Amino acid sequence: MKERARVTTAIWNEKAADDNPFYPRESYCCGYxxxxxxxxxxxxxxxxxxxxxxELPDTRQAGFFDLMLSAVMNPxxxxxxxxxxxxxxxxxxxxxxxxxxxxxxxxxxxxxxxAVEACMAMLDLLVAGEVVADRALLxxxxxxxxxxxxxxxxxxxxxxxxxxxxxxxxxxxxxxRRLSLLETLGDDLRLYGVFAAGLGDLGFTPRQGHGxxxxxxxxxxxxxxxxxxxxxxxxxxHWFGYGEYRYEP
Amino acid sequence: MSPDKGRYHDNYDRIDSRHGGFLGxxxxxxxxxxxxxxxxxxxxxxxLLLGFMGRYPExxxxxxxxALICLNVYPDPRIWTMRVGAxxxxxxxxxxxAYSAALSAFNSRIYGTQPxxxxxxxxxxxxxxxxxxxxxxxVLSAERKRNPVLPGFGRPVAPGPDERFTKSVSLLEECGFKxxxxxxxxxxxxxxxxxxxxxxxxxxxxxxxxxxxxxFSFTVSQLYPSAQCIxxxxxxxxxxxxxxxxxxxxxxxxxxxDDVRYTGSVFRPVxxxxxx
Numbered sequence: 001m002k003e004r005a006r007v008t009t010a011i012w013n014e015k016a017a018d019d020n021p022f023y024p025r026e027s028y029c030c031g032y033x034x035x036x037x038x039x040x041x042x043x044x045x046x047x048x049x050x051x052x053x054x055e056l057p058d059t060r061q062a063g064f065f066d067l068m069l070s071a072v073m074n075p076x077x078x079x080x081x082x083x084x085x086x087x088x089x090x091x092x093x094x095x096x097x098x099x100x101x102x103x104x105x106x107x108x109x110x111x112x113x114x115a116v117e118a119c120m121a122m123l124d125l126l127v128a129g130e131v132v133a134d135r136a137l138l139x140x141x142x143x144x145x146x147x148x149x150x151x152x153x154x155x156x157x158x159x160x161x162x163x164x165x166x167x168x169x170x171x172x173x174x175x176x177r178r179l180s181l182l183e184t185l186g187d188d189l190r191l192y193g194v195f196a197a198g199l200g201d202l203g204f205t206p207r208q209g210h211g212x213x214x215x216x217x218x219x220x221x222x223x224x225x226x227x228x229x230x231x232x233x234x235x236x237x238h239w240f241g242y243g244e245y246r247y248e249p
Numbered sequence: 250m251s252p253d254k255g256r257y258h259d260n261y262d263r264i265d266s267r268h269g270g271f272l273g274x275x276x277x278x279x280x281x282x283x284x285x286x287x288x289x290x291x292x293x294x295x296x297l298l299l300g301f302m303g304r305y306p307e308x309x310x311x312x313x314x315x316a317l318i319c320l321n322v323y324p325d326p327r328i329w330t331m332r333v334g335a336x337x338x339x340x341x342x343x344x345x346x347a348y349s350a351a352l353s354a355f356n357s358r359i360y361g362t363q364p365x366x367x368x369x370x371x372x373x374x375x376x377x378x379x380x381x382x383x384x385x386x387x388v389l390s391a392e393r394k395r396n397p398v399l400p401g402f403g404r405p406v407a408p409g410p411d412e413r414f415t416k417s418v419s420l421l422e423e424c425g426f427k428x429x430x431x432x433x434x435x436x437x438x439x440x441x442x443x444x445x446x447x448x449x450x451x452x453x454x455x456x457x458x459x460x461x462x463x464x465f466s467f468t469v470s471q472l473y474p475s476a477q478c479i480x481x482x483x484x485x486x487x488x489x490x491x492x493x494x495x496x497x498x499x500x501x502x503x504x505x506x507d508d509v510r511y512t513g514s515v516f517r518p519v520x521x522x523x524x525x
Contacts, residue, residue: 104353
């Protein structure tokens, strides 16, 4: 234990250079030499898994994790998180600020990171037998005024992506305990619910799931917002002069 | 030890501040005690100006800065930055996150803080050039080679004069201040551009000039925070608007699938030699 430790972490360990206490001569990630051994041998996804779970994933876990992250990488250009990032970028906001605009939108308890977190927390309690698998009760406790986390309609329809991803999980033999639990609660499962179930079965915490949902969506967000820099601001929907504005003070 | 290494050693365990902190059991800000000298005695605008100027403002200065804030209070979620806040609020992001998202988007090139700061740089550069004897037409020509759209000129959402420009200039005079060198330069530039191209100055031109000129005499680096203070209220209210109207779960500005014009590759099968 360092005498004057200011930061405590089990993830990253640096060895200072002999002549400069600020310079990290060696960097270890969860005990592995990051630049000497890990880098170049493991994928970005596996290294992310390592930092969050403390161990490298085996091939099956890495494949499952990658599938889950890929499933929510891009909800399409009409999704609010992408609309936010694109709206910022089309006005000439720098990339970082445009990403922050998108991330500020993707963390909500309505279909965002907050909803994933609530769904994962709910599933953890269901698995532990600490709550009853009653949708009405679960909705009241975890729904934040919305549907039961993980459920609901998508643009007024059942989310066809959810069973597609569920089938992929099962066809590859990945764990489906939480997915099966969700399926007992209704047939209107949302894609983010499947994501939450998958991450829970991989051992991630609800907070980690919240953040992973946002980080993964950041990929599509970045692609869309960068595209907007070549678009004139008047080419973006709903700018002044478009549609109806009802003002009732 | 190299100067670069030395900087790390010198600043280890040390924070330098000119603004304040909780020290000696008191909340200090710019040399005054917040609880004793500010609370109940000064307005928020006076506290803001104390922060920017390092001294208490005169009543006319407070009135002018306050008027600039009021001039900008119109939340309209059709404007990009406020739309971001509205989307975030609609998705039930925490209020601070929605506000943070809107503030991030507010750092835009065509609206928000960037035009004010860029216009400040434009004013400072141009006045230096004018002081060196370069004629206005040449100064503007050089600026337009640098950036075809002069910061502080033109208005995307409405043609003609920006009411905030004319009103802020008249407020300056109502508060007893004469137009300073920055605003005088902007007016001369406006005359030049309006005669030549029919381009009008916008809020960014008058705001940056007023803030750079006496009595405020802000530096360009102070334009970011001061512009943020002047113009941030609509973002708060655009978000609150959605929060208060969320009762019926009406989605905010949904788009139809056909609202998106796709310009990429046509459908094609995934290569057989895929990654997995």
